[in-house]
Amino acid sequence: MIVAQQKPLEEIRRLIAPYEKILILGCGTCVTVCGAGGEREVSFLHGALRVAQVKGGDGVHAFLEYTVKRQCDREFLDPLGDRVSEVDAILSLGCGVGVQVVAERFPDVPALPGVNTSFMGATEQGGVWDERCAACGDCRLAETAGICPITRCTKGILNGPCAGTKNGKCEANKDIDCAWVLIYKRLESLGQLDKIRRYYPPRNFRTIPRPRRLAGITSIDLGGSNG
């Protein structure tokens, strides 16, 4: 899922300062799971903003709150029509995709991001998420024992560990496992060390023309491209 983190309250207050009436818009999917922008967070943020403006003596804003099932799908935004026509700005707690779809769907109202979209990751334990995929467009997990070298090695290198790994940890951070140590060990236990012995050519960054578009989810290209 997409993992995001709510922006600091002060930053959010700066973003909304020019507008009077604001719709705080939550999203019921990824950001609900990671506790950054679901119905609960919308209501907490609403409360926090009210308290802040009372304390600050600058009670200029009026707030509405609403949470849709998914902000990244236009059809889920349709029920919002009337509410949006009442406000001066939308403070979206959806991920960066959600904010943009909201902006496209309601071109006359400014859409403001209330969260920092961080990465695609998995839940490690309650309240802790770890990055796992960078959407590189050419998944090589079959060669790397199901451990992503692009996201989990800080250098994203493909031909084995750098010389900086120590105690199984990454040279960039002693608290993070070296991805290539993990890959080696798992390949070894799977009896697939030949996969790390193979040469992998430079990555094809062209699988990322920006912005990417995926058309026709049924197309299966058996050519494959990763080394």
Place this chain on the structure above:
Amino acid sequence: MANSLFEEKLYSDKFLVTSEVGPPKGMDVADMVHHIDLLKDKVDAINITDHQSSVMRFPSLGGCLLVKERGGEPIFQVTCRDRNRLAIQADLLLACSRGIQNVLCLTGDSIDVGDHKEAKPVFDLDSVQLLRTIKTMESGKDLGGSDFKGSPKFCVGASVHPEADFIEPQLIKFEKKVAAGAQFFQTQGIFGLESLRRFMQYASQFEVKILAGIIVLSSARMAQYMNDNVPGIIVPQPIIDELSSAGKGKGLQKGMEIAARLVRTIKEENLCHGVHIMAVGNEGIVPDILEMAQIVGAAP
């Protein structure tokens, strides 16, 4: 014909000695030139580091040009951290056009260990891919498949870490580097001869020259700092103890003795093909270490 003076020596039976000079932060190259002058006739080649430890400095290629100007033999250290494949190929063309033909191919330290932590880490290539890039360039083509008008020739090296605490994947990578055309290896700093012996037993099956990396420590504190902060380095406790046993202000002298002892034994026992002395910030003492190790200057 050899591509460089260093390559010629690489295939003679000479015990090779290389050292390194780190470029300055800023434009004042006086110290660097001084160190180049001190070293150029005493060693077979001088590495110029490429933003070592991800700390921004005067460029490696600029340092190599200075080595050339002063009549020395440079080894151009190229990391993949800061340049994409276009920029790396372009720098290699410039290097070769100026007679800088020894290249040490490195992945490069993580941005996070340096002084520009918010910079974009490039790593468009890794060290193995960089070695192969050079082979492609030598064949007259760039990585995009276009033909060169005038193709470069290099003598290529890489690094290996015989004292890594988890050696197996490092050896696999070493073999990939050999297959990618590495002709020589300058190892990461080693401190124990046992690990070097073990490594050479394994590495001698390959047609490559191995220069043992020797780091000159200047105090027990520096050794501890390296253990805590420098990627991959593991200074063993007995060496740290030996350094602490030196009196106040005598740490560097002790570090030089330790380095000279290693160099001398490696040469006497013919453990590998040469040494690469890294005096991190104390480049000026390398000639003294060579003297202490009873190594005569690099005969041309």
